[in-house]
Amino acid sequence: MASSICLCLLRAVFLVCFVNPLIQGLSGDVNLVQDPRHRLEKNLTGLSIVTFDWHHVQTPYLVITWVFVAGLAKLSVIELNHHVISVVPESGLLIILGFILGGIVWGADKAQTFKLLPPTFFYYLLPQIILDASYFMPNKLFFSNLGSILIYAIFGTCWNAATVGLSLWGCYEAGVMGNLDIGLLQFLLFGSLIAAVDPVAVIAVFEEVHVNEVLFILVFGESLLNDGVTVVLYNVFDAFVALGGPRIDAEEIFKGIFSFVVVAFGGSFLGVVFAVLLSLLTRCTKHIQIIEAGFVFVVGYLAYLTADMLSLSAILSVTFCGICCQKYVNANMDEKSVTTVRHAMKVLANGSETMIFVFLGITAIDTEIWVWNTGFILLTLLFVFIYRIIGVFLLTWMLNKFRLVPIEVIDQVVMSYGGLRGAVAYGLAAMLDKDKIPEKNLIISTTLIVVYFTVILQGITMKPLVQWLKVKRAAHSDLKLIEKLNNRAFDHILAAVEDICGRIGDNWWTRGWNRFEENYISWLLMKPKARKNRDYLFSIFHKLNLEDAVNYVSEGERQGSLAFIRSDEVANVDFKKQFGSEFTDVMPDIMVNMSNYELGIENFSVTSIVKDTIPSVSLDIHGKDRKNAADDINAHHLLQQHLYRSRKNHRHKFSRSHFSINQSEDEVQEIFQRTMRSRLESFKSAKMGVNPAKKITKHHKKDLTHKVKDFHDASFTWIAQLYPTHSSLPWLMETDAVAPSQRAQWRLPWTPNRLRRLAPMRVSTCSTDSFLMADLEEHEEKPQTDHEEEM
Amino acid sequence: MGSTNSTLLKIPNVEVLMQETGFSPAHIIRLHDRFKALDKEGRGHLCPHDFGAIKELAMNPIGDRIIGAFFSPGKETVDFHTFVKILAHFRPVDKDRPKEPNSPEPINSRSNKLKFAFQLYDQDKDGKISRDELLQVLRAMLGMQVTDEQLESIADRTIQEADLDRDDAISFEEFRKSLEKINIDHKMSIRFLR
Numbered sequence: 001m002a003s004s005i006c007l008c009l010l011r012a013v014f015l016v017c018f019v020n021p022l023i024q025g026l027s028g029d030v031n032l033v034q035d036p037r038h039r040l041e042k043n044l045t046g047l048s049i050v051t052f053d054w055h056h057v058q059t060p061y062l063v064i065t066w067v068f069v070a071g072l073a074k075l076s077v078i079e080l081n082h083h084v085i086s087v088v089p090e091s092g093l094l095i096i097l098g099f100i101l102g103g104i105v106w107g108a109d110k111a112q113t114f115k116l117l118p119p120t121f122f123y124y125l126l127p128q129i130i131l132d133a134s135y136f137m138p139n140k141l142f143f144s145n146l147g148s149i150l151i152y153a154i155f156g157t158c159w160n161a162a163t164v165g166l167s168l169w170g171c172y173e174a175g176v177m178g179n180l181d182i183g184l185l186q187f188l189l190f191g192s193l194i195a196a197v198d199p200v201a202v203i204a205v206f207e208e209v210h211v212n213e214v215l216f217i218l219v220f221g222e223s224l225l226n227d228g229v230t231v232v233l234y235n236v237f238d239a240f241v242a243l244g245g246p247r248i249d250a251e252e253i254f255k256g257i258f259s260f261v262v263v264a265f266g267g268s269f270l271g272v273v274f275a276v277l278l279s280l281l282t283r284c285t286k287h288i289q290i291i292e293a294g295f296v297f298v299v300g301y302l303a304y305l306t307a308d309m310l311s312l313s314a315i316l317s318v319t320f321c322g323i324c325c326q327k328y329v330n331a332n333m334d335e336k337s338v339t340t341v342r343h344a345m346k347v348l349a350n351g352s353e354t355m356i357f358v359f360l361g362i363t364a365i366d367t368e369i370w371v372w373n374t375g376f377i378l379l380t381l382l383f384v385f386i387y388r389i390i391g392v393f394l395l396t397w398m399l400n401k402f403r404l405v406p407i408e409v410i411d412q413v414v415m416s417y418g419g420l421r422g423a424v425a426y427g428l429a430a431m432l433d434k435d436k437i438p439e440k441n442l443i444i445s446t447t448l449i450v451v452y453f454t455v456i457l458q459g460i461t462m463k464p465l466v467q468w469l470k471v472k473r474a475a476h477s478d479l480k481l482i483e484k485l486n487n488r489a490f491d492h493i494l495a496a497v498e499d500i501c502g503r504i505g506d507n508w509w510t511r512g513w514n515r516f517e518e519n520y521i522s523w524l525l526m527k528p529k530a531r532k533n534r535d536y537l538f539s540i541f542h543k544l545n546l547e548d549a550v551n552y553v554s555e556g557e558r559q560g561s562l563a564f565i566r567s568d569e570v571a572n573v574d575f576k577k578q579f580g581s582e583f584t585d586v587m588p589d590i591m592v593n594m595s596n597y598e599l600g601i602e603n604f605s606v607t608s609i610v611k612d613t614i615p616s617v618s619l620d621i622h623g624k625d626r627k628n629a630a631d632d633i634n635a636h637h638l639l640q641q642h643l644y645r646s647r648k649n650h651r652h653k654f655s656r657s658h659f660s661i662n663q664s665e666d667e668v669q670e671i672f673q674r675t676m677r678s679r680l681e682s683f684k685s686a687k688m689g690v691n692p693a694k695k696i697t698k699h700h701k702k703d704l705t706h707k708v709k710d711f712h713d714a715s716f717t718w719i720a721q722l723y724p725t726h727s728s729l730p731w732l733m734e735t736d737a738v739a740p741s742q743r744a745q746w747r748l749p750w751t752p753n754r755l756r757r758l759a760p761m762r763v764s765t766c767s768t769d770s771f772l773m774a775d776l777e778e779h780e781e782k783p784q785t786d787h788e789e790e791m
Numbered sequence: 792m793g794s795t796n797s798t799l800l801k802i803p804n805v806e807v808l809m810q811e812t813g814f815s816p817a818h819i820i821r822l823h824d825r826f827k828a829l830d831k832e833g834r835g836h837l838c839p840h841d842f843g844a845i846k847e848l849a850m851n852p853i854g855d856r857i858i859g860a861f862f863s864p865g866k867e868t869v870d871f872h873t874f875v876k877i878l879a880h881f882r883p884v885d886k887d888r889p890k891e892p893n894s895p896e897p898i899n900s901r902s903n904k905l906k907f908a909f910q911l912y913d914q915d916k917d918g919k920i921s922r923d924e925l926l927q928v929l930r931a932m933l934g935m936q937v938t939d940e941q942l943e944s945i946a947d948r949t950i951q952e953a954d955l956d957r958d959d960a961i962s963f964e965e966f967r968k969s970l971e972k973i974n975i976d977h978k979m980s981i982r983f984l985r
Contacts, residue, residue: 404817405982481949482969486908488932489853490978493908496857497881498981499847502825511828635945642934644852668850670935675849 066114070355073097089459091204091357095452098361106365115366116359118431121423122314123305125352129200130315131300132349133224134322135341141217142323148399148407149221156222156391157195157229163387165191168379177375181438185241190443192233193429194384194450198422199223199315200353201451205420205459209466215411219418227315227424228264232256234428235263235311241436267313271320274303278321279328279525286527292333293340296325297348328522331530356423357455363426364448371442380446381453384421392416410469417465420454421447481635488643644671798823808872812879812898822878826871836868837861852931856911864916880907883980904979905970909963919960922946 077093165188202223236256240248278299285292307317330338392415400406429447434440522531644667798820799805829841848854861869861877882899912920912928925946953961953969
């Protein structure tokens with residue numbers, strides 16, 4: 001609490017002391033500022049060591065100061081949310097902060113010098129938000145719901161625009177609003193700009209409310225795609241207003257409809273073109289990976305500007321650019337570049353969103369724009385709200401006839417309540433021409449009020465509403481162990497069955513498109529190396545092998561008694577000291593080629609990568625009665641901590657600040673290894689009829705090579721069936737694949753074969769699955785000395 | 792949607808299937824598409840390694856057990872009917888189903904869902920979850936950091952909690968009783984199979 005107070009005080013101090021004089025200096029006495037210089041120049045008696053020169057740095061300084069202030073605002077809002085119960089969504093708080101800031105500026109200046117100007121908003125603040133949204137868009141989910149999203153975006157927005165405009169006009173004709181200089185077309189224009197759901201506001205509010213993914217993608221997708229409609233409607237009605245009523249005939253209306261097709265599809269097509277360009281670019285940047293990341297932003301922004309230049313839908317252009325380029329750009333770019341792009345995008349998007357909301361607040365504090373007309377404003381609020389609800393329910397009723405998974409009523413309520421308007425509406429309103437539309441200020445005022453209402457009020461009540469509507473689960477304060485266990489088991493079962501069912505449609509079209517995409521598009525747009533590594537299992541396998549190898553070396557070190565002599569390229573692992581007498585004949589020195597790993601060997605610190613091993617907890621079974629209570633707590637705690645999380649708990653959440661979507665890598669590793677090992681065991685016992693636990697005597701060694709070869713052939717076919725898409729097995733390819741030392745984490749290898757296998761870290765083409773070899777040798781080649789040792 | 796009907800006709804005994812499982816024609820078609828997608832060689836039935844090719848299942852700690860649940864003991868293949876019948880367990884429960892006293896329980900009733908889960912634990916199908924079987928499941932679902940002694944202790948406590956007749960194993964009735972508080976309908980239902 002103390003820190004947040006400090007922060008707020010700091011901010012207030014900063015604002016008061018710094019911004020005020022800036023503004024005063026700006027607007028007030030320009031001459032005074034300039035004069036000293038001139039005076040100096042005129043009466044240059046001596047050399048001036050330092051001069052104060054505001055005029056030169058004015059513009060960039062102001063811009064940066066506002067960005068800084070917006071950042072501080074976000075910081076204090078978040079601090080506030082941590083300590084006070086977060087009731088108001090961040091966006092709402094930022095707007096309120098904007099009010100305060102606007103008040104300060106207005107108080108100092110008696111005029112609002114810092115407004116949200118439409119060009120600033122549309123060209124500098126909006127593109128990165130849309131790019132961020134589309135770059136992180138869950139593609140599968142988006143495309144499988146694309147039909148519904150389009151219906152909501154197109155028909156929903158048109159419905160909203162038409163009904164709001166017509167209702168307001170009807171009310172005006174009825175005389176509720178008093179005397180205004182406004183006509184039907186202007187009402188329709190207003191309807192079109194207030195109809196669109198705003199992506200910025202939707203992200204801002206829905207991020208904090210975790211709804212299910214289908215609902216989220218419907219609202220979010222609609223907010224992105226309705227820009228096509230909004231742009232067309234706005235331009236069409238703007239033109240109609242300019243033309244004047246009498247000149248509008250069927251031809252013009254038909255042109256209007258046609259322009260929708262052109263604008264929407266043209267914008268999307270342009271986005272796809274830029275996505276292809278971007279993918280090709282990243283494909284060719286193998287040698288200059290440092291600037292790859294920049295291309296993403298540059299090309300994205302170009303897509304936006306080009307579409308705007310051609311009066312096509314700019315938001316659609318950027319959206320499709322991001323959606324289409326995701327996969328290829330992430331595959332082609334170096335991992336560091338991918339991370340850079342992700343982080344940078346989030347920073348830019350966060351910053352822009354903050355600035356937008358703060359400025360939305362600031363622009364309110366301006367006496368010039370406010371025109372209050374109770375009837376107009378209240379009726380607008382009412383109609384916007386009501387027609388949204390009606391529209392959503394109507395469209396959903398129609399859609400549910402065709403959808404495989406119907407949209408539930410609760411989801412529909414959330415969808416209609418989540419129709420938030422935001423800065424785009426304000427921007428469009430501010431761009432109106434005052435000459436043609438005399439009531440421009442009224443429109444701006446109303447738009448601002450609608451925006452505040454939806455963002456602040458609906459944002460506040462969204463979370464409670466969502467929680468209230470969900471079925472309340474019985475309070476399970478004291479879940480027994482078996483319930484906890486089964487809960488988790490059910491999660492896993494559900495996740496597995498969902499995977500078996502194929503969560504997203506697996507019909508002919510999807511499969512056909514996937515095949516087409518794999519063969520032609522990926523060939524064109526992806527680097528060959530990236531294409532090879534596309535197999536997800538293989539990439540995990542590869543990572544596991546690398547980790548195994550590194551752990552093997554570090555484990556060897558950790559055992560303590562190894563003399564680890566390292567040159568720049570070769571690591572010499574000497575096992576003799578550890579196992580000394582027992583295995584001297586068996587263990588040679590092994591040379592490990594470490595040049596493949598960028599480990600920074602000089603600064604190689606063992607402790608940094610050694611995994612934390614088994615905790616030394618001893619449970620005394622005999623003293624059970626004594627320790628009952630302790631055991632109970634212990635068991636519950638263990639379950640809580642160590643049960644594997646199922647994929648369901650890691651659903652894709654679109655978030656401004658977090659973007660990790662997978663299970664933790666450790667868990668994936670462990671589960672994968674275990675699954676593969678158990679599959680091999682069952683496969684071996686099925687095919688070979690050999691119980692792996694049986695002790696193999698010396699006699700079998702002669703047959704070993706024969707059996708091994710048989711086994712390899714058999715395993716070859718099995719593995720080949722498992723990876724039908726590869727003509728050669730992943731570990732046979734001449735890549736940087738590493739032979740895994742399966743047991744490295746728990747045991748040091750001690751057989752000559754295994755050591756020999758590890759010695760050249762590249763897998764030779766004659767040995768097959770070293771994965772299998774590991775288990776094979778462990779069971780069948782145990783030196784007799786080991787058993788004698790145990791006995 | 793002419794293709795719909797023709798696809799439906801290709802599947803043998805589709806009426807009986809829909810009756811037994813309660814799936815709508817649209818769902819049957821979708822599951823049929825999925826079946827065909829999994830059955831890459833077009834043999835008309837699935838083998839264990841067809842399921843093994845599903846990448847995400849390798850990341851699921853009890854994925855292999857679930858694959859095993861599709862194959863009846865002794866059989867090596869799954870045909871479409873069995874596939875659909877097993878998946879029917881995960882259909883959400885029909886809330887307003889008229890209670891006819893003589894009709895058999897639908898596949899997706901709460902009791903049948905629990906039976907399915909029970910079979911996942913009870914690998915040797917003796918009707919009880921023995922301590923060993925429970926240990927196996929626990930081992931699969933818990934991280935590597937848990938030692939064997941801790942594992943055994945958890946297994947012992949779990950059996951203690953659920954085992955009412957003190958036979959050191961969990962029968963189906965005891966299993967069902969211990970899960971009274973859990974909303975099975977919610978936890979073992981997949982929305983899109985409605």
